[in-house]
Amino acid sequence: MSERLIGFSGVSPLIALSMLLLTVGLVLALVRVVRGPTIPDRVIALDFMASLVVGLLLLLGATLELLSIVDIAIVLALIAFLSTVAFASLIERRTREP
Amino acid sequence: MTVLAGLLALIGALLMVIAGIGLLRMPDFYTRMQAAAKAGTLGILLIVAATGLLLGNLSALLHALLVSLFFLLTTPLAAHLLGRAAYLSGIRPLVHEDDLAGQYHQKTHELRSVPHSAPPDRAEALLE
Secondary structure (H helix, E strand, O other): HHHHHHHOOOHHHHHHHHHHHHHHHHHHHOOOOOOHHOHHHHHHHHHHHHHHHHHHHHHHHHHHHOOHHHHHHHHHHHHHHHHHHHHHHHHHHHHHOO | OOOHHHHHHHHHHHHHHHHHHHHHHHHOOHHHHHHHHHHHHHHHHHHHHHHHHHOOOOHHHHHHHHHHHHHHHHHHHHHHHHHHHHHHHOOOOOOOOOOOOOEOOOOOOOOOOOOOOOOOOHHHHHHO
């Protein structure tokens, strides 16, 4: 079952199920990104999607026993935080009178 | 140990899915934001703990500690900044009485921190 899910034998079925659930969360957040009535809605949904991908990367690193994937997850989290802060300051600056 | 880590990862993933459902179903922006920020943070922390337990060596545990500290620091910060920007750009929360109305300066976006109960002359003195 889990071998067919992510194509790697020896993975615990609980981890495979967790990765499946994280993918479901990714789809839910994507619906909010598409539908979101305002820009901050879309930004917070994108931030949440980034943390879901970080979770997926961490579980992948734990499954493949590769610590470098955890480093990739750290960098992705950093980029997501910086982009969210940049979007927030953009939204706020757009409303401020010069 | 593997089963414990798997259970931690499963609980974390369930929390992330609950946060996603909240992001989809909550009525206004601020409730959506707190769903994604709080439940999402706890979920990712549990997944990080599961990763540290699964890899098991000292380097992986230090990485897990680093990632969890990073998320604990950054997620509330990003949510706060975004909520403030959203309020200043005119999105109103879905409440009967907006206590923040008129508390932000129009031009400088400074928040005046005078309690409502303060008498008017005292409020003026605090604002100077």
